[in-house]
Each structure stands twice: as C-alpha cells, then as structure tokens.
Amino acid sequence: MKSSPQSIEELLARADSMAGLTFAQLAKLNDQIVPKNLRRDKGWVGQLIEHELGANAGSKSEPDFNHLDVELKTIPINSYGKPLETTFVTVAPLINISGLTFFDSVLFHKLKQVLWVPIEGERDIPVAERRIGCPFLWQPDASQLAQLKQDWEEIMELIALGQVTKVTARHGEILQLRPKAANSAALTESIAEDGSIQLTNPRGFYLKTQFTTRLLANAFGN
Template identity: 45%
Template sequence: MRRTPTTPTELLARARQLAGLTLGDLAGTLNTPVPANLRRHKGWVGRLLEDALGADASTAQAPDFAELGIELKTLPVDTSGKPRESTFVTCVELAHPDDIRWETSHVRQKLARVLFIPVLSETGIDLGDRLVGQPLLWQPSPAEEALLRADWEGHMRTIRQGYAHAITARDGEVLQIRPKGARASSRVWGIGPSGELELIQPRAYYLRAGFTAGIIARSFALST
C-alpha cells in the first residue's frame, strides 16, 4: 500500500495516474494476484484501488481516506460510461434507529465527498484486462443531498417502526436498501415490530445506477 495522500489534490492526481491502466497492470505493480472472477472475491477491485491510492480508514464506518473525509467508490461501467449496477454505500444501522439523525448518519459521512473511479466492465472482458477510467471527485449538491436525505429518512421511518424486512429494492428514488450478508442465514440485531431487539437479516444502502449515471454524465458531458 502506498503512502496516504495528504490533500484532495494529491489524491486526485494519484488517481489520474491510474487512468488507462488495466486491473492486471495495477495488480502487478502491487504484487497482487488477479482472481479468475469476482464470484468469490467481491470487493477485490475496490481493495486493489484502495491499496494503490493509500487509503487509511481504520473502521468500516469511516471514509476510506479518513483524514481527508473522502470515500472511494469504484463504478463498473459499460463502453458508453454508464454504471452497470448500483453502488454499495454502507450497512444499515438497525439496532438503535431512534438515536440516529441524517446529520450524524454513516450514509451522510460516506457520501459527503466521494472519489468515483470508473472501471470498464463489459461482459466478456477478463478481470485483469478491465481498464481503469478517469476519476471524479464528487460532493453532493444541495439538491442531490436533499434527494438522499429524503430517501434515508423514509427508510428510517420504516426501520424505527420495526419493519426493516418490508423495505425492498424498489423503495427510494436514489438511495435503496437491499439485504447484505455473506450468507442468507446471516443475522444482526435490529428493532422488530414489537419494538424489541431481535435477530434480522443485515441490510445495506446502495446508490441507484441512474443516480451515479447522472453524476458521471454531468461531470464528463456524456449523453444520458
């Protein structure tokens, strides 16, 4: 892992140096083996770029570049630059929802400032041959934060009522919630319909692909 960058400018410059490399090129410089696929190696691309850029987060709740307050998010994109899937943000805080407000939430902390790095991930391209794209350092506009906050507050109302299990991927305009866990049997403590803590399936927040597509389109003047 490289030295942690000390300024956003240094981080962005370092990320730009990676643009045009393949994941295989990058893995080679870090002496990291490239898996055959991501089925058993979820998160490998993100961890590779974290190591290349010198991420310094010590906890899952902190942004990847904790001292800079910047989160790193890789975006698998097609040849037109459009994201192919939703983007994981952070796990849902289920155990004590009454204690959480938007201003202090993990979601807001993670999305306060994000370094998006597109990675060309068309079907048929081997993992090691996928190209790293030009980075984008993004901060939500007031309008974007209002959308995120409205979705988050809607989800939290349902969670506080003990019905986290009733939230589906269809809920939320830009911020959705989906089950999250290494196994379907995974369980964490959360509020149930009775108001008492019970073991429920863990869940996580994701940015919809349409939302990140709009960020990329506005930044790089792409056609949506």
Template identity: 45%
Template sequence: MAVFSMPPPADERELLARAQALAGLSFAQIAAHLGRQVPRDLRRAKGWVGELLELALGATSGSQAAPDFPALGVEMKTLPLWADGRPKESTYVCTVPLTDFDACWETSWIRRKLNRVLWLPVEAQTGVPLSVRRVGMALLWSPNSEEEAMLRADWEELMDMVCLGQLEMITAHYGVCLQIRPKAANGDALCEGIGEDGARVRTLPRGFYLRSTFTAALLGRYYASWSFSEN
C-alpha cells in the first residue's frame, strides 16, 4: 500500500483549514486516505497518532530541531482527551538543556516551541479501539501575556535549579504550568548534566512538559464545552 502525505501548507490559514477538516474523522478514515495501517494499539507504536496527523497536514520537520511547519513557525501538538474533554496526560514540549543552557527566556528553545502551536485534540478514552478514535476541532494558539508570564516564571525557576546542579532535587511537583520529568527509553539512556559541585555527571535526559491543568484551562478558554461523547 502506497503511503501518501500532504504538501506543506502555504500559510496559517491553509494549515488551520486542513486541521479543521479532520474534525470528527476517525484514525481509520485518515489512515485509509494516506495509505497507512492502523496498529492494534499504541503500546508498540508510540508516536503513531502524531506521525499520522503530521502526514495529513503536511508537516516537514520530522526529527529536526525545528517547528513541525518550519516555514510557518508553527508547532503541532496532539492533546489526548478523556471522553468528557479532560486532558489525559501532560504534554511533552521539548528536551531540557542540561549543559548548554539557554541564556534567557526570550531566546530559549521552549519559548520558540510554544510561540505558535496548532493543538489537535484526539480521543484517548480507555476501551475505545484506536481505529475508531476521532480527532477534535483544531486550535491555533499563541500564549497571551498571562500565560507567557506563568510559563516564563516556571522556566526560570526550573532552569535555575538545573544550572545550580540540583537535577536530582527536581520533581514533577515543581512548576505551576511547566514541569521537568525524566525522558528516556530506559535507565541506561544517560546524558551529561551538571552536578552540585559544577562537575559533569551522567544523568537521565529530562523533558519539559505542560501540566494537564494548564491545557485544561486552555481548552476552557477557547471552547465553550468539549466532550467526545457528544460529538
């Protein structure tokens, strides 16, 4: 079966139109249009949903350190939801720099990743087969001044701890809307970080995640209501 993908969108208007056209479609319908097979589940196909939607929308960055739509500066994020519209989990944003630190918030990689985001709600209710799960209505978002201030405050607090070699003190409880958590396939996937004495140490890679409370509040601001059970 041939695999198809869309050409890159010319502008944000075209991107949003494509994304909104997916609303209500199941993964099976989208996969069939693109010549893809739907896996039985996501246990051995982590990232499949994001890859499918990237193909459908014409994302081109792949694994490169660039937004999913480089020419537009837009990052795509899927947002798995329970049937009642609550986010199922926190949202991965990007890796945490553990040695080559970002100088300031304005030029940080995480700010660039969150500057313009295409949110795609996706059905993730346990017990619903992957093939019939649906895509919700897309949202093209940039942080407002209040949201950016919250993100910046969390980033500054967390990166201060990283720079001071306090990696092992950082837990998922730090941060109001951002958190740092280990991100590795297993405990052997180590990288370099800074220890408390300033020396290089071997440690687990870390990632920045948006808390589900932040994305839930975002949905509440931009959608009057949301429920996959009603759509």
C-alpha cells in the first residue's frame, strides 16, 4: 500500500495524475493484473484506485481517508458522462438505532466530503482499455445536506417501526435503501413490527443516479 496523502492538496494531486490513464496502465504501476471482466471482481477498480491514492480506512465504517475526512467514490459513466448505476454509500443499521441521529450516522460522515473519480463503465470497452476521468472534490451544500437528512430520517423511522421490508427504492429523493448482500441467503437481525428481532437481508444506503447525474453536471459544467 502506498503512503497516505498528508493533505487534501496532495490527495487531489495524486488523483489528478490518474486522469486519462487506462486501467491497464494504472494496474501496471501498481503491479496488478487486470481481470478479464468485473462480474467476479466487481470491487477491483475501486481497490486499485484506493491503492494508488493511499486510502487507509480499509473496510472500516469511516471515510477512506479518515485523517482527511474524505471518502473516495468511483462512479462508472457512459460515453455521455451519465452514471451507469447507483452509488453505494454504507450498510444501513437495522438494530440498536434508538437515539441515533443523522449527524452521528456513518452515512453523514462518509458524505461530508467525497472525492469522486469518474471511470469508463460501458461493457463493450475491454476492462484493460477503460479510462479514468477527471476527479473532483464535493461537499454537500445546505439544500443537499437537508435532503440527505430528510431521506435518512424517513427511512430510519420505517426501520425503527419494523417496516424495513416495506421500504422500496422509490423511498427518498436522493437516498434509497436496497438489499446489500452477495446473495439472498445472507441474513442479519432487524427490528420487527412488534419490537422483537427478526431476520432479513442486509440493507445498504445508495445515492440515486438522478442525484449523481446532477453532481457530474455541476462539476463539469454540462
């Protein structure tokens, strides 16, 4: 693992130096082998970029560059610069949530400051030939933060009421709650409607593509 950047300026300089490189070029710089496809190696690109930039959080529930309070998010885009998928933020807590507030949540701490790295994601481009786009640093403005808070609170209230199975991807303007597991057999504890503990699939918070589309447009003036 490369050393962690000691400032946001150093982090941005490293990120800018990746722009325009193919995955093959970046993998060579890091002594890695490019997989033929990403179906079995879905997290490979993110891990490669984390390695190159010196992310230090690993799998912990904290920002990737915790000493800088910066989260790293890669975002696959098409040839028109539009995101191809929703963006996973963090696993949603389903038990022991009494008294938890938005500003204490993992989600808030991960979205306070995000380094977005667009990457070519269209499947007709061989993985090795896909390129890394221009990174940009984002902090939610007051209205974005207010909407994130509202979405989080509405979804968490349903979880607290034991209605997690009734939450659909349509809930929330910016955020959505979706199953987050390797397969449907994975189970975790959640609150049931009678207040007891039940088993359900793990859930994750995701940013909707309508929102990340606007972030990209604002960043690049489209």
